[in-house]
Amino acid sequence: MTTTLKLNGQTHQVEAEPGTPLLWVIRDELKLTGTKFGCGVASCGACTVHLDGEPVRSCQTYVEDVDGAEITTIEGLETKVSQAVQAAWVELDVVQCGYCQSGQIMSAVGLLTENPKPTVEDIDDYMNGNACRCATYQRIRAAILRASDMMEA
Template sequence: MSQQLKINGKTVTVDVDPGTPLLWVVRDELKLTGTKFGCGIAACGACTVHVDGAPQRSCQMYVEDVAGAEITTIEGINGPVAEAVQSAWAELDVVQCGYCQSGQIMSAVGLLSGESRPDDEAITAYMQGNACRCATYHRIRAAIHRASDILEA
């Protein structure tokens, strides 16, 4: 079945079965491999993309449910908040293995897009659906604070 999607500002047509998770469309059909498969049950956050500006788990979203929505992957994230988050991530050397980081960044951008000065409690609450097997949570939290500082400057 043919579906039209708007991904990273471009309209694309994909031919996939109904019920195909958005994750597999993004990775397998569109070859945007920054979005990762982690658990398949929306519990780890590795597959996070933005749908109409809000972080969502793409492994549990069906392609037909996002037709007409604006979908942004890690490859297409941009703007001041995204730039501040990416800069802070690099400055504070957040990444260890890196597998979860695209989902972490997408969630951090979502958080800072809605709350410019989150405290530790707000960061923990917002980011709790993002698992990091390397346990870089303290560096992730510090980078979110740093990105907030960058945005405020």
């Protein structure tokens, strides 16, 4: 089956069987490896991408369901919000092993796009479901708050 993907601003024609997770098309067919495989059941968030601006788990989003949709991966983030999030991540040295961080960043950008001034409770609620094996949750939360402040400046 041929599917048209709009990925990071470029249009791609891909061949994939129905039921193929978007994650594998992004990684295996399009060779963008920033989006990670974590659990395969949409529980950990490592595979988070934006679909028409909304964070989704690409391991449970099927290629036939995204024909013509706008998909953004960690490699394609270029907004003011994403720049603030990435700068805050670096400033506060959030990353430990780094495996989950692309998914964490994609979710954080989704949160701050929707709610530029979240409370700690808003962050905890929105980021629930993004697992970090290294337990850097305090630094992630602090970086989201810092990114929010940076966006105001």
